[in-house]
Amino acid sequence: MAIYVQSEDFDLSAELKQLTANTASTIGAVVSFVGLVRDIIGETSLTALELEHYPGMTERQLAAIEAEAHQRWSPIKTLIIHRYGRLHPGDQIVLTIVASTHRATAFDACRFLIDRLKTDAPFWKQEETTQGTHWVASREEDNQASARWKNKTSTNLE
């Protein structure tokens, strides 16, 4: 279990290698999710993204999400990295990785981590576009994706 909240970029390949080091006999599947900064929002073009967060609560909420994943799908290995600060189109924002014995668990747990992170981790995006600066509004789809995990151990794409 590991959580990093950082301004620096990350290297998926290096993180994946580190997570699975010395576990060759038990790990048969690794699923990762990487979130990127999009450059088009509706009809405007994004120039930069400022990611604010609540230091302390961020780590606390991510740890709670990770702990819940371990409770549901044990044994798994997990990593969450989320960046903050000033980002630009194409930059990596977030990484979640789950390593497990079989693929179904790795897919489910990885999706759980990112779905719950979206609604529980205290980050806020401010977009700077060609038409001005504004705070991003939360999306109802994200609330539904997170809520679906309440009574399920697996969720299918709709």
Added chain:
Amino acid sequence: MKILYFSWVRSKIGLAEETVTAPNRVNNVASFLAWMETRGPNYADALANPAIVRIAVNQDYASANHPINNDDEVALFPPVTGG
């Protein structure tokens, strides 16, 4: 208590954080929010639509009847948009 503000709640209130002593009648989230709205037009404006303001007490999300006292760290912010 220490109160922290984030995102547009911070912009509307005009502060990132402050340390205040709440009156005795403030004992839970509901009474805390009712008191906060009376502290000035900037507070009333930031808290005008409760549906889009989240509250955390000691870094955990809290509902209306969650207790609050003057030793707590309280935070007010919009629905989160990370990931």
